[in-house]
Amino acid sequence: MPSTTELGLPSAEGDLEVAAAPWGRTLAAAICSLGGMVFGYDLGALSAATRGLTRAYTFTPALFGLTVSASLWGAMCASPLAGRLADRLGRRGLLAVCAGLYALAAVALALPVHWPWSVALALRLLSGLAIGGFVVGCPLYLAEIAPRALRGRFVGWFQLQIGVGAVAAFAVSAVIASGLPEITEWKWCFGLGAIPPTCLLLLLHWVPEEPHWLARHGRLDEAASSAARLGFAKDEWPVEQNHETRLPPASPEQKLFQRRYLRLLLLAASVALFNQLCGVTVLRVYLLDLLSSTGMGRMLSHRYGVILALLNLAALLLGMMIVDKIGRRPLLIAGSTGMAFCLLLLVWGLRHHTAAPFYLFILAAYNTFFACSQGAAAWVYLSEIFPFPVRGKGQGFGALVHWIANASLIWLFPVMEHALPQSSFLLFASLMILQIAIVSIWYPETKGTRLGAIAEVAQRQASEQSVAR
Numbered sequence: 001m002p003s004t005t006e007l008g009l010p011s012a013e014g015d016l017e018v019a020a021a022p023w024g025r026t027l028a029a030a031i032c033s034l035g036g037m038v039f040g041y042d043l044g045a046l047s048a049a050t051r052g053l054t055r056a057y058t059f060t061p062a063l064f065g066l067t068v069s070a071s072l073w074g075a076m077c078a079s080p081l082a083g084r085l086a087d088r089l090g091r092r093g094l095l096a097v098c099a100g101l102y103a104l105a106a107v108a109l110a111l112p113v114h115w116p117w118s119v120a121l122a123l124r125l126l127s128g129l130a131i132g133g134f135v136v137g138c139p140l141y142l143a144e145i146a147p148r149a150l151r152g153r154f155v156g157w158f159q160l161q162i163g164v165g166a167v168a169a170f171a172v173s174a175v176i177a178s179g180l181p182e183i184t185e186w187k188w189c190f191g192l193g194a195i196p197p198t199c200l201l202l203l204l205h206w207v208p209e210e211p212h213w214l215a216r217h218g219r220l221d222e223a224a225s226s227a228a229r230l231g232f233a234k235d236e237w238p239v240e241q242n243h244e245t246r247l248p249p250a251s252p253e254q255k256l257f258q259r260r261y262l263r264l265l266l267l268a269a270s271v272a273l274f275n276q277l278c279g280v281t282v283l284r285v286y287l288l289d290l291l292s293s294t295g296m297g298r299m300l301s302h303r304y305g306v307i308l309a310l311l312n313l314a315a316l317l318l319g320m321m322i323v324d325k326i327g328r329r330p331l332l333i334a335g336s337t338g339m340a341f342c343l344l345l346l347v348w349g350l351r352h353h354t355a356a357p358f359y360l361f362i363l364a365a366y367n368t369f370f371a372c373s374q375g376a377a378a379w380v381y382l383s384e385i386f387p388f389p390v391r392g393k394g395q396g397f398g399a400l401v402h403w404i405a406n407a408s409l410i411w412l413f414p415v416m417e418h419a420l421p422q423s424s425f426l427l428f429a430s431l432m433i434l435q436i437a438i439v440s441i442w443y444p445e446t447k448g449t450r451l452g453a454i455a456e457v458a459q460r461q462a463s464e465q466s467v468a469r
Contacts, residue, residue: 002241012054012264017399019210020229022066022230023231024208024229024297025145025146025147025230025231027129027206027207027220028141028145028206028207028208028230029142029145029146029154029157030157031140031200031203031204031206031207032091032092032095032137032138032141032142032152032163032200032204032207033142033158033160033161034161034196034197034199034200034203035095035098035099035133035134035135035137035138035158035161035197035200036134036138036157036158036162036164036165037161037164037165037168037196038099038102038130038131038134038193038196038197038200039131039134039135039162040161040162040164040165040168040169041165041166041168041169041171041193041196042071042131042165042169042193043162043165043166043167043281043284043285044165044166044167044168044170044173044284044305044309045169045172045173045186045189045190045192045193046068046071046285047169047170047173047284047286047287047288047303047305048170048172048173048176048185048186048189048284048287048288048302049185049186049190049287049391050064050068050288050289051182051288051289051292052182052183052184052185052186052187053067053068053186053304055182055183056114056183056186057063057117057120061414061415062411062415064414065155065410065411065412065413065414065415066411067117067120067121067124068285068410068411068414069406069407069408069410069411070121070124070125070128070446071124071125071127071128071131071163072128072281072382072403072407072410073125073128073403073407074124074125074126074127074128074129074131074132074134075128075129075131075135075399075403075406076128076132076400076403076404076406076407077125077128077129077132077400078128078129078130078131078132078136079132079136079396079397079399079400079403080205080396080397080400081396081398082094082132082133082135082136082137082338082397082399083136083392083393083394083395083397083399084392084393085097085133086136086137086140086392086395086396087392087393088208090213090214091137091139091140091141091144091209091210091213092204092207092208092210093209094133094136094137095133095134095137095138095141095200095204096201097107097133097182098129098130098131098133098134098137098197099130099197099198099200100197100201100203101126101129101191102126102127102129102130102194102197103194103198104126104194105123105124105126105127105129105130105202106190106191106192106193106194107191107192107194107423108123109123109124109127109187110187110188110190110191110192110194111191112174112187121360121446127190127193130197132399132403133197134403135399135403136395136396136399137390138158138305139155139379139380139382139383139395140383140391140392140395141210141288142154142155142157142158142383143155143380143383143384144189144210144212144391145210145230147233148449148450149324151324151380151383151384152320152323152324152325152376152377152447153320153321153323153324153329153382155379155380155383156316156319156320156323156376156380157320158379159316159319159320159371159375159376160313160316160317162316162375163281163309163312163313163316163371163375164313165196166284166309166312166313167306167309167312167313167389169189169193169309170302170305170306170308170309171306171309172188172189172192173185173189173305174299174302174303174305176188176189177298177299177302178299178355178396182298184426193241199392200243208225208226208229209222209226209252209428210226210232211223211224211226211227211230211232212388214226215355216388218369224237225307229385229391246266247358254389254390255390255423256393256394256397257411261390261394264386264394265394267325267380267381267385267443267460268385268386268397268398268401269397269398269401270438271378271381271382271398272378272398272399272400272401272402272405272460273401273402274332274336274378274380274431274432274435274438275374275378275402275405275433276402276405276406276409277409277428277431277435278336278370278374278428278431278432278435279339279409279424279425280340280367280370280374280375280429280430281406281409281410282409282410282413282424283363283366286379286409286413286414287305287363288301288302288305290359291305291356291359293350294350294353294356295353295391296354296356300356304356304359305387307360307364308360308363308364308367311364311367311368312367312370312371313366314368315368315370315371315372316371316375316376317382318368318371318372318374319331319371319373319375319376319377320376322372322376323376323377323380324447326376327445327447328380328381328445328446328447329439329440329443329444330375331372331373331376331443331452332375332377332378332435332439332443333373333436333439334369334372334373335369335370335372335373335374335439336373336379336432336433336435336436336438336439337369337432338366338368338369338373339366339369339370339373339428339429339432340429340430340432340433340436341429341458342362342363342365342366342369343366343425343426343429343432344425344426345362346362346363346366346425347422347425347426347429349362350421350422351422352387360447370394370456377457380446381446382394382395382398383395384449385445385446386426409424419426437441
């Protein structure tokens with residue numbers, strides 16, 4: 001695989017100085033990454049709600065999978081629209097809309113009313129629409145305000161907040177489970193999910209819109225003010241000697257699906273697919289069911305859920321620290337290797353009915369490999385590869401592929417396990433081996449490069465080949 005330098009992309013070594021980000025930029029990143037907390041809490045609450053849902057409604061395996069995956073299908077529907085809204089309303093505007101929508105859906109679901117299944121399904125779809133917007137808008141904003149040498153760490157805030165949200169959800173569900181029956185527990189778990197988006201909505205008042213987006217929409221004074229508030233350096237937001245800002249040139253709106261973006265589209269699709277085909281969301285959403293199937297009691301499985309969520313959060317912190325030092329490709333390769341090995345051991349343990357601590361160890365190792373590879377690098381990679389004129393649409397496309405894979409797996413997992421137990425985990429392990437080969441052969445490294453630089457190199461190489469002919 002050619003190196004970054006061989007591809008013509010600027011290297012992180014030598015010409016980039018890793019420094020602490022300005023305080024205003026760090027605060028904006030911390031606030032906007034709360035969208036990741038909403039996503040993480042929703043996944044954790046969904047895991048805690050599965051058994052309560054089966055008591056509240058009567059399901060076949062397929063209908064159960066559909067109900068559990070409802071929010072993910074909503075996120076899938078939102079992804080293409082969210083990319084366009086991010087380009088039209090701005091990154092900050094998109095996050096505000098999503099925060100309000102999720103809070104309303106969560107509160108409605110928690111009301112002391114036995115909703116018909118169709119109403120509960122519709123509210124979960126609305127929650128998913130908001131999550132789909134967060135998954136597009138948060139990494140996009142974080143990547144665009146980040147210093148180039150710290151981009152992986154900044155976008156990693158989003159993944160870190162997913163981990164924080166999951167810890168909060170499992171902790172809340174453990175407390176609720178100790179005092180409430182399962183048939184009531186699921187409504188409380190979902191309802192308390194209104195707290196993070198409400199906090200985000202209130203705190204967005206202190207977050208400036210992304211300066212380059214403002215400039216390209218003709219709001220030049222606001223763009224200069226936003227760049228100053230975020231502490232942009234001269235190379236990020238140049239200023240002439242007369243103190244007039246040299247604003248970036250306007251870029252006309254472009255279509256995403258065209259030949260020159262083909263490689264980027266394939267990269268985005270493969271990154272998003274493999275992010276889910278490792279099985280991480282299945283193991284998170286159905287975690288308590290999996291642990292219960294090994295013979296654990298209700299409270300022990302909840303405690304194990306909290307422990308695993310905390311270990312995952314620690315691994316995410318480690319991933320944030322190393323993603324800008326090691327690079328995206330090495331992390332993806334190493335993580336896929338570790339996850340494949342853990343999945344094979346998990347199948348072996350399930351078939352031989354090993355003791356409970358074995359599952360805690362294997363799942364902790366699996367989460368560590370994921371957090372330090374896919375968790376740290378996948379969303380960073382997606383936010384880096386597209387040039388500005390199509391970056392929102394490109395992020396939306398990657399999120400769409402991610403959600404199609406995500407929702408399909410959550411829906412089909414109960415059906416597959418009912419027909420062929422443990423077959424899903426063997427499939428995930430095989431796909432991780434495939435990812436190792438594809439990343440090694442085909443993925444360029446983006447560490448330290450300008451946003452969208454891969455597209456420029458691809459276009460230059462295409463022009464050179466055309467001239468040669």
